[in-house]
Amino acid sequence: MKPASPPLLGLRRSAAWLVSLLMACTLLPATAAQADNPIVQHIYTADPAPLVHNSRVYLYTGHDEDGSTYFTMKEWRVWSSADMVNWTDHGSPLNVATFSWAKADAWAGQVIARNGKFYWYVPVTAKSTNSMAIGVAVSDSPTGPFRDAIGRPLVGNGEIDPTVFVDDDGQAYLYWGNPNLWYVRLNADMISYSGSATKIPLTTAGFGTRNGNANRPTLYEEGPWVYKRNGLYYNVFAAECCSEFIAYSTAPGPTGPWTYRGTIMPRQGGSFTNHAGVIDFNGGSYFFYHNGALPGGGGFTRSVAVEKFSYNSNGTIPTINMTSSGAPQIGTLNPYGRQEAETIAWGSGIETEPASEGGMDVGYIENGDYIKVKGAAFGAGATSFAARVASAAGGGTLEVRLDSPTGTRVGACTVPGTGGWQNWQTVSCPVTGATGTHDLYLRFTGGSGYLFNVNWWQFQAGSGLAAAPAA
Missing domain, CATH: 2.115.10.20 (Glycosyl hydrolase domain; family 43)
Incomplete structure (x- = not known):
């Protein structure tokens, strides 16, 4: 915060x-x-x-x-x-x-x-x-x-x-x-x-x-x-x-x-x-x-x-204690469908704000901030990653990592300055090694100050870079 x-x-x-x-x-x-x-x-x-x-x-x-x-x-x-x-x-x-x-x-x-x-x-x-x-x-x-x-x-x-x-x-x-x-x-x-x-x-x-x-x-x-x-x-x-x-x-x-x-x-x-x-x-x-x-x-x-x-058999409610693990995930998340950047299992350092293209975006991103998305099912493997980004500064790098903020880096997209925090542009980069089901970490790196905003992201399987439609 x-x-x-x-x-x-x-x-x-x-x-x-x-x-x-x-x-x-x-x-x-x-x-x-x-x-x-x-x-x-x-x-x-x-x-x-x-x-x-x-x-x-x-x-x-x-x-x-x-x-x-x-x-x-x-x-x-x-x-x-x-x-x-x-x-x-x-x-x-x-x-x-x-x-x-x-x-x-x-x-x-x-x-x-x-x-x-x-x-x-x-x-x-x-x-x-x-x-x-x-x-x-x-x-x-x-x-x-x-x-x-x-x-x-x-x-x-x-x-x-x-x-x-x-x-x-x-x-x-x-x-x-x-x-x-x-x-x-x-x-x-x-x-x-x-x-x-x-x-x-x-x-x-x-x-x-x-x-x-x-x-x-x-x-x-x-x-x-x-x-x-x-x-x-x-x-x-x-x-x-x-x-x-x-x-x-x-x-x-x-x-x-x-x-x-x-x-x-x-x-x-x-x-x-x-x-x-x-x-x-x-x-x-x-x-x-x-x-x-x-x-x-x-x-x-x-x-x-x-x-x-789970309720007891007679309908009574058991004692429930607070945990840091929370509820288990139901199923998996589809990384090949367009996902809003503000869909988050755990975030560090980020904020959200209304986006000019509708909905919310993730903003106020600084070097080392990240987003965790739990249980992304990549199947046989992703080949590319696309994200909708904006920056009134010099941009930075959007790293795609698996299982932890410092886990295997499977992709990295360069985010340029776009001339405004709500001037949106789609960037893409190749992905290698994203197979099976993993927790996905989007880690943001760059210089000092706020780097860029992210509106949505999407992976692609098969040949070529992701060609996600503009919002």
Whole structure:
């Protein structure tokens, strides 16, 4: 990450609560990240909300600003993957300014698909009340752009962290809350609701017992994630600040009665908050969360990670611990199809930005930076490599390596100056020795300062250099 120093936003909760968080943070130092978890490395991300759509996982997150000393969050981000390890950065299709009635705090939300549209429910601070309210944005695409669906809060009572669930009978529910837990029954249009907000009873039988807090006797803290699996309703939530762990309850119906089932993810990971999202995808079950594992990470500079798990035979969820390896790859990646440069399993030193040719590009590249793409299946062998590049400087070299940043170099493309950071040109170079399946490393070398940007890349098999079409 190439950090900035953003201004602070308003306080999330009381000063006493913040002091307790800071004390907890000092007890949980960030650990060095390895392997493929966290799944995004070039910005800090938090509050994961996964959505399965058309054989891809779309992941919606918040964005902790670099150097934050509070929950300084101005936008939401979108990522997607078909294999759970190589994640494409789709940028920010929604931010606080999308809601003209809001002034701050792009905190934990969730997207759900219905009626051929995508609805994003988010908590923000409303200008008129100076307190938290739930807004709803809508898009025709899972990657946006999103627009304010109704021009006002959908519901607002000063509480946070919406989650949305559509039951088998078509009835949709919006849940949210800290310190309480609320729900409303959404109408079929997903932007209005019937009846009034209902408070779910927070009983110790339903949500566990918190010790030493008469005003808050249960473990429920915030961040509910409600879903249904094999006829059983699950409510996964952040428990007992601070620091938080992830716990869950189950029920025979969408509004209860809830029965506390125990801990999923114990306290760990260098962040005093946690926030879960759970999905089934391509025959596996996945648990998303956040921690403080990246360099500079902590309670206000968090990072989203994922683990694969299996439910117990009786439907209970096992204990899940954070790892640096993350989820295994599903299948392989096809290097002979055009791949966006911002599709990354692990990146070092790079940033992303909107590209003039559409989508995002990888930029702010300096000497020694690299991108890892996991599990590229070269088969009998690639013969050439092409990349779409731009440089307002003198360019550099794009090295193609296998299995590590210093692994076997199978190709090297010279990147010239193109006269601008968005003046795109396709470069090609021969490739020798890229056979079988390998982790692919694109390593960038050159002089001082920023070298060049990369929009996409593609290998070719057979004779001749790659002749990839211009974007």
